[in-house]
Amino acid sequence: MFWDLYQHSQIRSNSQHADKALRAAERTAKQTESMHEKLESKIESLALTCQAMFEMLEARGGFTKEMLAEKMEEIDLRDGKLDGRMSPAKKSCVRCGRRTLKTRSNCLYCGGDCEPE
Numbered sequence: 001m002f003w004d005l006y007q008h009s010q011i012r013s014n015s016q017h018a019d020k021a022l023r024a025a026e027r028t029a030k031q032t033e034s035m036h037e038k039l040e041s042k043i044e045s046l047a048l049t050c051q052a053m054f055e056m057l058e059a060r061g062g063f064t065k066e067m068l069a070e071k072m073e074e075i076d077l078r079d080g081k082l083d084g085r086m087s088p089a090k091k092s093c094v095r096c097g098r099r100t101l102k103t104r105s106n107c108l109y110c111g112g113d114c115e116p117e
């Protein structure tokens with residue numbers, strides 16, 4: 001009898017912990033989805049800006065897609081790696097370990113403090 005009460009108490013406690021963890025996971029998923037949508041929106045806006053800038057330069061004459069590709073490669077190589085991206089200095093998050101831009105004061109993913117690499 002006493003053992004049964006103890007077991008029920010443990011089951012209830014574990015169930016509450018599981019519910020709490022589930023709610024925390026749902027909150028994190030919503031935050032991640034929101035961040036994803038914001039980033040996607042920024043990327044689309046940047047792509048539109050780049051396209052408009054290139055078309056304006058191309059229309060003025062003297063600029064070609066090959067010149068653009070050459071300049072992109074030159075900029076890409078400034079960090080020593082030809083990887084199709086610019087790699088500005090980054091910091092590591094103390095809490096989750098992810099890397100984030102040096103210009104951010106806290107982690108993009110969890111909000112934790114970041115230390116320069």
Ligand SMILES: [Zn+2]
Pocket residue numbers: 093094095096097098107108109110111112
């Ligand atoms: Zn973090």
